[in-house]
Amino acid sequence: GESVGLHLPTLSVQEGDNSIINCAYSNSASDYFIWYKQESGKGPQFIIDIRSNMDKRQGQRVTVLLNKTVKHLSLQIAATQPGDSAVYFCAEIYSGGGADGLTFGKGTHLIIQP
Amino acid sequence: EADIYQTPRYLVIGTGKKITLECSQTMGHDKMYWYQQDPGMELHLIHYSYGVNSTEKGDLSSESTVSRIRTEHFPLTLESARPSHTSQYLCASSELNGEKDEQYFGPGTRLTVT
Numbered sequence: 331g332e333s334v335g336l337h338l339p340t341l342s343v344q345e346g347d348n349s350i351i352n353c354a355y356s357n358s359a360s361d362y363f364i365w366y367k368q369e370s371g372k373g374p375q376f377i378i379d380i381r382s383n384m385d386k387r388q389g390q391r392v393t394v395l396l397n398k399t400v401k402h403l404s405l406q407i408a409a410t411q412p413g414d415s416a417v418y419f420c421a422e423i424y425s426g427g428g429a430d431g432l433t434f435g436k437g438t439h440l441i442i443q444p
Numbered sequence: 445e446a447d448i449y450q451t452p453r454y455l456v457i458g459t460g461k462k463i464t465l466e467c468s469q470t471m472g473h474d475k476m477y478w479y480q481q482d483p484g485m486e487l488h489l490i491h492y493s494y495g496v497n498s499t500e501k502g503d504l505s506s507e508s509t510v511s512r513i514r515t516e517h518f519p520l521t522l523e524s525a526r527p528s529h530t531s532q533y534l535c536a537s538s539e540l541n542g543e544k545d546e547q548y549f550g551p552g553t554r555l556t557v558t
Binding site: 419 | 450477479484485486487488489503534536545546547548549550551552
């Protein structure tokens with residue numbers, strides 16, 4: 331079936347720097363994307379979402395960019411803090427799917443260096 | 445923080461035992477989901493429900509079963525646990541006709557079958 335994947339399993343950045351986490355998706359019919367953050371021992375936590383009719387969406391310290399031409403999604407975290415250390419997953423939803431079509435990528439482990 | 449709860453958080457059990465993983469949410473959400481996640485890996489949908497008396501199998505085949513007798517409760521049962529069932533099980537819920545398809549996750553149950 332269709333899948334959503336991330337380019338890097340691990341990303342290490344210096345505290346205070348900006349982080350960019352990438353995701354490639356394969357289902358061009360997907361119409362909704364979500365970034366989740368999962369800390370050790372916890373369930374995934376919603377960070378930000380974007381619909382397919384948008385290219386960019388900003389939240390507090392986070393920005394999601396969607397490039398439908400190359401089916402690429404990215405999460406930018408500004409001024410990375412120690413609390414940002416976690417595994418980040420992108421998730422894709424195709425509203426025509428059986429269970430809302432929520433498909434997760436493999437995850438990128440963000441490590442913050444002091 | 446999402447009002448969705450899972451018990452137990454950790455469970456170590458012997459092969460052949462019957463187990464039930466509990467999930468409850470107090471948000472009045474109609475849609476509920478069960479995902480299976482191996483350490484550091486992506487989430488895979490194993491069951492979902494659109495409401496009371498509705499249950500469906502997800503993308504990943506699972507020997508577990510679910511029931512939805514009450515809106516707030518979505519337990520998962522393994523009739524005879526095996527070592528291959530060792531994994532983390534995450535429960536989630538979302539609104540049926542909300543503007544957002546965001547799924548709220550519980551903290552997960554880490555199951556080990558010896």
